Amino acid sequence: MIPLRQRTLLILLFVALATGGVVIQAVLQPDLAPQEPGDLRGAQKPDPAIAGPSEPLSPLMQAPEEVRDVGAQGTTVIHPLKVELTLLKQGSIDALGGIQPVGSGASARIKGNLLGSRGEPEVGTVTFTAGANRGRVLETDSTGHFGASDLYQGLSIVLVESARGIRSEREVMLRQLATSSLVVSLGRGEACVVRGFVRDRAGEPIGQAKVRMDAQEAFSDDLGEFFFPRISPGKILVVVTKEGRASYREKLNIPRNGAIKRDKLTFTLDEGVSLTLSVEGLVGSNAPSQAYLFPIGVQRVNAIRGQRTYPWHLVNPIEIQPGRSVQVDGLPPGHVSLMIFHPGATGSPALVNKKLFAGRSNHHGFVLKKAPSLRGQVTMSDGSPAARATVGLDAPDVGLATTKVMQQKFTHNLSMVLPPLPAGRQRMECDENGRFTLTLHPTISKGYYLSALSADGTQEARRSVRAESGEADLVLKEIRRASGSLEIGLAGRFQGLPVKVTIKGKPGEVTMLDPADALVIDGLEPGVWRAEIWWNYDCLERARQIEVEPDGRTSLGVVLPIGALEGQSAEERSRSGLSGPGGGSTPPDGR
Known part of the structure; x- marks a missing residue:
């Protein structure tokens, strides 16, 4: 009988010859540094040699006949094969000529994990509560890891919550084509005791101010003092509010297992400004208008810690009912920009600059003018009106549309937490007859993607429009x-292989692949994907583009290195905490 190692080398040699000289580097490859996903630049456009739907794998890429019926068995392989799939171009909605695909620009990535008191993994969720990705929820795997690769650029606020109910709130910077990291320790054993004061400019205490620190809330007493017994370590978000005062925000660095003494931390609140907003006349539909306020030029900055100090994300959007006015309190004095969005209408002018004065009555009345609009009806499959269905209109690149309508650079959303403005994303509820009216912004985008979801969430429709x-x-x-x-x-392969698949940045659990099976990944959205595959420190596929068609199957052959076939020695398994064959079903390298 041919020795095991020689048999493996012969099989690999046949594969290399059959695939036109695939590099035998997989056999003799030296150790490499860990590989991260490649850059999307240059990979956004489909490659002419994209792997598309194909015939079943060649027999040479399948398991040998003598092990095909072995079934599940132990393994001496302790490192999982890691497969990361990133969607480059969606194929679920046909785009009109000259219009980018839906979701263009959503290429920011985030990776991170949640930890307990002793560094053990915490299972939980990460929810985007403010910013361009508001409403997005990421779930961790069993090792506490989470991720996403299809997020919009910009400053975002996330609420982290463990399965045990421990919460933390952080501000995250997301950049297009880059990966941000977020590691949060939720263990009570590493928590810090925080004391401090809330005062005015004269140093006088401010009582009953609400201090929100790392998703916890406390009120200052009559001496202006507040107290938090346990705050998770790291850069946490603080927001202080008080009626009649301008709200205050800051990112604060909290140490591990320590305490911040009360004389070391003071938040200063200035006198607040109020602004009354109204809409003069009615143009378009009878639906409410949405107003937005933004600072002009340099934002208010804490001179000591060099940070912007006002939480604009808590103000926007401001809903104004037809024929009514709204008063916005707790604003800082100074110059602001005002914008109004209304179904079937736009502001005239689109952007208004105004100075807010302390101690005065500040008022602004928006003037509307007719705008290009999209009207229609949503019906059920039987032809009846889809009453109260939710209709959405999205620009191909929501983030870019937001900064363009603000007449700002694309990077403006890195300087403050910006919601997606209606020029980039609109949502409304149909009337009882299923009718809707949406505003188009042809100077912002040549086309949009229209969608509808029934009131019970069981039926939908989607299409592109100019x-x-x-x-x-x-x-x-x-x-x-x-x-x-x-x-x-x-x-x-002649033994089990641990596998970890990450789809659109979301990590999956480590599973054991039987020796007789190919790795099949189901449920992929139609479109062009980038596949990156590595084992231990060997990169097997980098930036390989594949096309997935609806209800189709695309095949890809990968040559495994010797270690992924023959496994690791008893000494290596012992060092990793695995004693023998079969112990590798849950490898330590599960991330």
């Missing part, structure tokens, strides 16, 4: 998202 006034009806159908699959052939 930024031209007109009618666009939608017929709801039962939600059935077409999906495809990717089959990865791994030749030469």
Whole structure:
């Protein structure tokens, strides 16, 4: 009988010859540094040689016949094969000519994990509560890791919550085509005791001010003092509010296992300014208007700690009902920009600059003018009106549309927490007859993506539209998202292989792949994906583009290094905490 190692080398040699000389580097490859996902630059456009739907894998890429019926068995492989799939171009909605695909620009990535008191993994969720990705929820795997690779750029605020109910609030900077890291320790054993004061400019105490620190809330007493017994370590977010005062925000660095003494931390609140907003006349639909306020030029900055000090994300948007006015309190004095959005109308002018004075009555009345609009009706599959269905209109790049309508650079959303403005994303509820009216912004985007979801959430419709006034009806159908699959052939295997698959940045659990099976990843959204595959420190595929079609299967062959086939020695397994064959079903390298 041929010795095990020689048999493995022969199989790999046959594979290399069959695939036109695939590099035998997988056999003799030296150790490399850990590889991270490649840059999206240059990879956004589909490569002419994209792997598309194909025939089943060649027999040479399948498991040898003699092990094909072995079934599940132990393994001496302790490191998982890691597969990371990133969606580059969605194929679920046909784009009109000259319009970017839906979701363009959502290429910021985040990776992180939640930890307990002794560094053990914490299971929980990370929810985006403010910013361009508001409403997005990321779940951790069993090792406490989370991630996403399809986020919009900009400053964001996230609420972290463990399964045990421990919460933390952080501000995260997301950059296009870059990966941000967020590691949060939720263990009570590492928590810090925080004391401090809230005062005015004259140093006088301010009582009953609400201090929100790392998702916890406390009120200052009559001496202006506040107290938090346990605050998680790291850079946490603080917001202080008090009626009649301008709100205050700051990022504060909290040490581990320590205490911040009360004489070391003081938050100063200035006199607040009020602004009354109204809409003069009615143009377009009878729906409410949405107003937004933003600082002009340099924001108010804490001179000592060099940070912007006002939480604008708590103000926007401001809803104004037809024929009514709204008073906004707790604003800082100074210059602001005002914008108004209304279904079927736009502000005239689109952007207004105004100075807010302390001690005075500040008022602004928005003037509306007719704007290009999209009207239509949403009906059920039986032709009846879809009453109260939710209709959405999205620009291809929501983040870019937001900064363009503000007449700012694309990087402006890195300087403050910006919500997606209606020029980039609109949501409204149909009337009882299923009718809707949406505002188009042709100077911002040449086209949009229109969607509708039934009131009970069971039916939907989606299509692309040009930024031209007109009618666009939608017929709801039962939600059935077409999906495809990717089959990865791994030749030469005769024992189980631990595998970890990450899809769109979301890490999956480590599973054991039987020796007779190819790796099949189901439920992939149609479109162009980037596949990156590595084992231990060996990068097996970098920035390989594949096309997934609805209800189709795309095949990809990968040559595994010797260590992924023959496993690791008894000494290596012992060092990793695994005693023998079969112990590798839950490898220590589960991330």
